[in-house]
Amino acid sequence: MTKTIAITALFSTLTLIVGTSAALAQPGVATSGVNVRSGPGTNFAKLGALKAGELVDVQECQGSWCFVDRQAGKDGWVAANYLKPAAIQDDADEEEEDDIPFNFGVTVGPNGPSISFGVGNQPAPPPQPPQPQPPQNGDKACFYTGIQFTGQSACVAIGANSTFLVPGWDNEVESFKIIGTGKVEICRDPNFGGGCAVYVSSQSSLHPSYANNVSSYQTYY
Incomplete structure (x- = not known):
């Protein structure tokens, strides 16, 4: 029997497809010298440090952090503002303002995923925060533990978010339905980390990269 659970008590607190990242490494x-950490933030453990001028392959970026593949030393996450494309390394006349951040993003719409990864003048788009809600109009998102909108379910109004999912729902979501208007962003790790995907329509069966692999979410217009 399907059991509906109140989302307020249950959910306390999209770059898509892991294999794509390696193919798009930059x-x-x-x-300069910068710490290498186990996750995208200063609260994660220090694994080592890059030396000024050290060459790396940037596998993916989340917000202001990038995961780097090192030739020597442990791979991990570093602050993006300490990186620049190797092609513009050591130009004595380069101004500090010429440093270009890496960026990575993915959006999933009715026509499939749209992935961007590379170098640009703008920072990588962080997980988008909830936007102010218009007058209550019944727009909501409902999450399900089974495909085809089956299993246990929990619904939230558009504009809600959760930085992590409680046991029983963490890594259990397999489908979701958007009722009315709105977008749903799901992330593989807590605090909108580990890679996220944005959807503008209901998903009866999540992509294998996200099925049973969702630990945080947010909804917005």
């Missing part, structure tokens, strides 16, 4: 160089 060569980079450390502009």
Whole structure:
């Protein structure tokens, strides 16, 4: 029997497809010494440090952090503002303002995923925060533990978010339905980390990269 659980009590607190990241790696160089961490944030454990001028392959970026593949030393996450494309390394006349951040993003719409990864003048788009809600109009998102909108379910109004899912729902979501208007962003790790995907329509069966692999979410217009 399907059991509906109140989302307020249950959910306390899209770059898509892991294999794509390696194919889209970008060569980079450390502009100065910087710590290498186990996750995208200063609250994660320190694994080592890049030296100024050290060459790396940038596998993916989330917000202001990038995962780098090192030739020597442990791979991990570093702050993106300490990296720049290897192609513009050590130009004595380069101004500090010429440093270009890496960026990575993915959006999933009715026509399939749209992936961007590379170098640009703008920072990578962070997980988008909830936007102010218009007058209550019944727009909501409902999450399900089974495909085809089956299993246990929990619904939230558009504009809600959860930085992590409680046991029983963490890594259990297999489908979701958007009722009315709105977008749903799901992330593989807590705090909108580990890779996220944005959907503008209901998903009766999540992509294998996200099925039973969702630990945080947010909804917005």
